[in-house]
Amino acid sequence: MAEIKSVIGTQNKKGQVYTDPWKMLHEAPRTPSFFTGSEVIKEAIRRASCDVMIAYPITPQSEAAALIGELFAEGYIGDYFRGESEFAVMSQCAGASFGGARVFTTTAGPGTMRAMENFPMWAGARLPIQMIVTCRGINSPLSIQPDTLEIAYLLNTGMLVWHAETAQDFFDWILKGYIVSEEPDVHLPLALCCDGFFVTHTKDVVNLTPTDMCLPPYDPYRSPVPCMDMECPPVRMMRDPFVMKSNYISYATHASWQQEIWAAVERSRKHTIHWLNGLVDTENTDADIVIVASGTAVSQGREAIRMLEDEGVRCGLVKVKALRPWPEEEIREATKNAKHIFVPEFNVTGWLAKEIRATVPNSQRVHAGPHVCGGMTMPPEIIVSEIKTTLGMKTFSLAGRGS
Amino acid sequence: MSKERIQISEALYDIMPSDYQDLVKSATYGKEDRGWKDIGTSKELIEQHSLCAGCPESMAFRYILASLPNPEDTVMVGSTGCTSLVFPMVAVHNIHSLFGNQNAIASGLKRALSVRFPGRVKDVVVLAGDGATVDIGLDMTLQAWFRQEKFTTICFDNELYANTGGQESGLMQKGFVAKMAPVGKLFDKVRLPEIARESGCHYVVNCTVSKPSLVEKVIRNAVHIAREIGPTYLQLYTPCILEIGKNSMEGLQEMRDSEKPAERFAYKEYVSEPAKQLLAELAAKDKERKAAAKQLAAQAQAN
Numbered sequence: 234m235a236e237i238k239s240v241i242g243t244q245n246k247k248g249q250v251y252t253d254p255w256k257m258l259h260e261a262p263r264t265p266s267f268f269t270g271s272e273v274i275k276e277a278i279r280r281a282s283c284d285v286m287i288a289y290p291i292t293p294q295s296e297a298a299a300l301i302g303e304l305f306a307e308g309y310i311g312d313y314f315r316g317e318s319e320f321a322v323m324s325q326c327a328g329a330s331f332g333g334a335r336v337f338t339t340t341a342g343p344g345t346m347r348a349m350e351n352f353p354m355w356a357g358a359r360l361p362i363q364m365i366v367t368c369r370g371i372n373s374p375l376s377i378q379p380d381t382l383e384i385a386y387l388l389n390t391g392m393l394v395w396h397a398e399t400a401q402d403f404f405d406w407i408l409k410g411y412i413v414s415e416e417p418d419v420h421l422p423l424a425l426c427c428d429g430f431f432v433t434h435t436k437d438v439v440n441l442t443p444t445d446m447c448l449p450p451y452d453p454y455r456s457p458v459p460c461m462d463m464e465c466p467p468v469r470m471m472r473d474p475f476v477m478k479s480n481y482i483s484y485a486t487h488a489s490w491q492q493e494i495w496a497a498v499e500r501s502r503k504h505t506i507h508w509l510n511g512l513v514d515t516e517n518t519d520a521d522i523v524i525v526a527s528g529t530a531v532s533q534g535r536e537a538i539r540m541l542e543d544e545g546v547r548c549g550l551v552k553v554k555a556l557r558p559w560p561e562e563e564i565r566e567a568t569k570n571a572k573h574i575f576v577p578e579f580n581v582t583g584w585l586a587k588e589i590r591a592t593v594p595n596s597q598r599v600h601a602g603p604h605v606c607g608g609m610t611m612p613p614e615i616i617v618s619e620i621k622t623t624l625g626m627k628t629f630s631l632a633g634r635g636s
Numbered sequence: 637m638s639k640e641r642i643q644i645s646e647a648l649y650d651i652m653p654s655d656y657q658d659l660v661k662s663a664t665y666g667k668e669d670r671g672w673k674d675i676g677t678s679k680e681l682i683e684q685h686s687l688c689a690g691c692p693e694s695m696a697f698r699y700i701l702a703s704l705p706n707p708e709d710t711v712m713v714g715s716t717g718c719t720s721l722v723f724p725m726v727a728v729h730n731i732h733s734l735f736g737n738q739n740a741i742a743s744g745l746k747r748a749l750s751v752r753f754p755g756r757v758k759d760v761v762v763l764a765g766d767g768a769t770v771d772i773g774l775d776m777t778l779q780a781w782f783r784q785e786k787f788t789t790i791c792f793d794n795e796l797y798a799n800t801g802g803q804e805s806g807l808m809q810k811g812f813v814a815k816m817a818p819v820g821k822l823f824d825k826v827r828l829p830e831i832a833r834e835s836g837c838h839y840v841v842n843c844t845v846s847k848p849s850l851v852e853k854v855i856r857n858a859v860h861i862a863r864e865i866g867p868t869y870l871q872l873y874t875p876c877i878l879e880i881g882k883n884s885m886e887g888l889q890e891m892r893d894s895e896k897p898a899e900r901f902a903y904k905e906y907v908s909e910p911a912k913q914l915l916a917e918l919a920a921k922d923k924e925r926k927a928a929a930k931q932l933a934a935q936a937q938a939n
Contacts, residue, residue: 284751285744311751316740317779324737324776328744331731332711333752336744354733461729462749462758463709466642466656 240449245282247308249447254412257448258405263440270433273400274339274365275300277407280447284311284334289322292377293429294339294367301337319344323351323364330360333453333460335411338362341429342369342376345383349390355422356391356494359458361414361451362422363407364392367429368528368579370607378608379429381528384556385584391494393423393501394557395509396527400437402554403427408448409508417455419501421494428529428579502558512560515567517549522620523571525564525589527553530577530611537577537616546620553585561592573623574599577616581606637708639665655683659727665708668925671856672702672848681707681727687718690884692891693792693874696845697722700763700790703855704728710759710859711749713742715768717799718876719792736773738764739780742787759859760787766807767797770826774806781835784866788858791828791869794876802879809900814879829904832869838908839868844891844901854905860918861911868911873901 240251252261257280268276274297278286286305288298305313311334316322319340330336340348345366355362370376371383387394393414397403403425410423427433453460505512516538524534531552538548551567553560568574568589576586576599586601593599603619605611614629621628642660644652662679664670674680681701687694697719704710707728714723716735723730733741742762749758769777769791777789796814797803804817806826813820829842839861841854851872858868875890877883882890894901907915 285748287744312747314747314783316743317775321737321740321776321779324733324740325744327733327737328713328731328741328746329748330744331733331741332745332748334744334748336748350734351737358733459729461711461731461745462752463637463711463729464641465637466659467727467729 245447249280249445251282251449252446254408254448257442257446258408261442261446263442265438266441267436268400268439269296269436270400270403270427271297271300273404273439274407275304276439276441277404278337279304279309279444280442281337281408281411282335282448282450283309283337284451285326285329286310286313286337287322287325287329288313288315288338289317289319289340289344290315291319291341291344293369293379293433294341294344294365297365297367297433298339301339319348320351323348323355326362326364327351327355327358327360330355330362331358331461333451333462335415335451336360336362337365339365339367341367342371342380342383346371346386349386352387352390352392352422352424357490359420359456359497360422361411361420363410363414364422364424365407366424366426367433368426369429372607376607379431380580380606380608381426381428381578382580382582382584382606384426385580385582387424387426388557388584388588390424391421391498392557393419393421393498393505393555395423395425395555396553397425397427397432398528398531398552400432400439403432404439404441406509408442411448411451413501413504413508415451415455416501416504417457419497419504420457421497421501426528431529498558505555505558509554511563512553512555512558513563513567514552514554515550517547518551518567519570520547520549521570521572522546522575522624523549523551523568523573524575524577524616525551525553525568525585526577527556527585528579530579533611533613534575534577534616536613537620540613540617541620546624546626548620556588559588559592564589564592565594568593568598571598573620575616575620575623576601577611577619578602578604579606579611580604639663639708655727663727664702670702670705670707671852672699675699675702675848682722683725683727685722685725687721688878688884690877690887691718691874692845692877692887693718693794694722695848695887696792696851696872696874697726699845699848699851700855701726701728703852704759704761705856705859706757706759709757710761711745713738713745713760713762713764715764715773717765717768717797718794719763719765721799736768736771737776738762738768738773739785739789740776742789743780743783743785746785746787757863759863761859762787762789764789764791765798766791766793766795767805770806770828778831778835781832781837781867781869784836786862786866788862788868788870790858791871792874793871794874794879795825796876796879798876798879802876825900829869829871829906833906836867837869837906838862838866838911840870840904840906842871842901842904844873844895846888846891846895850903857915861914864914865908865910
């Protein structure tokens with residue numbers, strides 16, 4: 234056997250040291266920096282040892298996608314170009330990933346929808362591509378405003394789906410995302426979502442790892458399926474392609490592969506718990522009222538809880554970090570004492586509330602709301618009002634038609 | 637990948653599939669002047685296929701795989717259609733992902749391979765039908781050419797959607813009555829070879845696959861030019877005998893009839909100036925190599 238040499242401790246061409254990811258993310262000193270979410274994406278990718286990034290302009294991810302281009306010009310990324318549409322870009326990402334590259338891309342709203350055919354293909358082909366989704370409206374008439382409806386469409390693609398609340402989440406999760414995605418027993422794409430504008434275009438203090446440390450490079454030969462680079466024997470995989478056969482073996486092959494994709498999502502659970510320190514974060518879940526939310530709705534919920542506390546109403550909070558794998562046990566446990574579960578969301582259908590209703594016993598406890606959509610903000614007051622109304626408490630009147 | 641990489645451990649030899657044993661024993665990987673004449677004498681890179689008996693596409697597949705200059709470092713990209721029924725039986729890495737996105741896949745793939753293997757040859761060859769190339773995937777076909785992506789695009793033009801049962805396609809002839817063209821196709825066959833030239837392809841050929849030696853020549857040229865200079869495009873007539881009402885043995889004649897001087901598949905070629913220069917250099921090198929080999933053979937005979 235040839236001696237296997239670790240790259241840890243060696244330098245890349247930019248002089249960054251390939252660092253043990255756990256040490257880099259948990260032990261290395263952090264520098265507080267005041268950045269927009271888009272700039273934070275750039276800083277995470279600077280440290281991610283990406284081989285290929287493919288960009289396409291769509292608000293609100295255009296700035297981040299262009300900033301990654303600057304990283305390419307500086308020599309931090311192997312290749313970078315602008316594709317012709319999101320459908321093409323996601324296929325180009327697939328091609329690069331099939332060829333053994335660590336791949337990064339970003340999209341939003343209508344772009345996510347345009348590219349949708351690619352996502353189950355990515356998962357089925359076991360391509361650990363990371364895609365940032367800066368959610369925005371997908372409705373007609375045209376909207377560029379924040380709205381998380383597109384996440385609902387990603388939940389059944391076989392991709393891992395995480396929902397970041399803050400720019401700090403973003404920074405850490407982009408790097409951690411590659412570690413989880415590329416585990417041989419996972420090897421699936423990750424949709425790392427955030428609420429467009431609220432996270433991408435606002436400035437926040439983010440604690441960054443040192444610039445001279447980066448993730449070890451992707452090793453495509455740890456993949457559970459062969460890398461398409463003609464560096465391993467081209468085995469004839471089957472006598473007849475299964476697409477043509479209407480027989481039991483064909484059905485069973487497709488069925489077992491679909492099951493394997495979802496088993497891989499399931500196997501990502503232990504890695505995700507390890508790296509994200511749990512699929513959910515919880516506060517005061519012994520309270521009668523618990524708010525369960527993801528993305529920036531968590532921040533609004535937290536503020537509402539503070540306001541309610543001033544009025545003597547005690548509320549707990551569950552921040553859902555991973556949507557796939559779905560934290561079923563964690564949400565059941567965190568809401569077991571709750572008489573009322575509120576699910577504030579930035580979309581019209583309330584997909585998170587539906588998931589939670591399907592998860593917890595006595596689902597009549599789940600109040601799907603408040604909802605805002607189409608780019609409306611969610612002032613904590615409307616969460617407070619929804620909770621107080623449910624509890625039969627007197628509440629201020631919100632903006633309306635007047636009387 | 638060198639041929640050493642595919643050797644089988646002695647202890648496992650007898651349990652390996654015979655296809656694979658054959659590949660190791662008698663594939664033309666690494667053979668410099670491999671070509672269509674190896675068909676039937678060496679291990680072919682395509683096994684059985686599930687295409688119709690006598691399908692010209694199956695002939696084209698064999699000629700192309702025998703003619704790739706560097707199969708041991710070639711990755712092919714296919715698309716949905718009749719070609720996707722053959723690729724699982726091809727002994728080079730190949731990707732099928734979606735319908736029509738083949739040139740996008742190839743763009744990402746070629747760039748990844750260039751990043752990962754700097755200074756090494758890794759050829760990428762796209763092979764898809766006319767529906768994939770000209771209709772659903774036209775955007776990505778053209779954009780890859782605009783960007784000067786360095787891979788070869790081969791279109792198997794059978795002038796209709798064969799795999800779904802003979803529907804109208806953009807490369808179908810005007811007036812042809814087909815499914816979804818119930819009163820005959822109302823517009824002309826799309827002139828993709830001309831569009832390819834205008835879109836930046838450095839080598840464009842429009843022909844049939846009736847002559848294996850011609851297919852060998854254009855494949856080698858297309859792959860070499862794509863490797864060194866930029867995009868190349870081959871449009872090969874592989875008639876769907878089933879859908880145009882021909883018998884199994886009539887495919888070859890159909891191609892011969894369609895390549896006569898005034899016909900739509902009369903041999904047409906475009907070579908850009910830099911590509912001409914490259915072909916001349918390659919021809920000179922080839923001549924030199926053959927002369928040296930001849931000299932060696934003569935010396936050996938003299939000794």
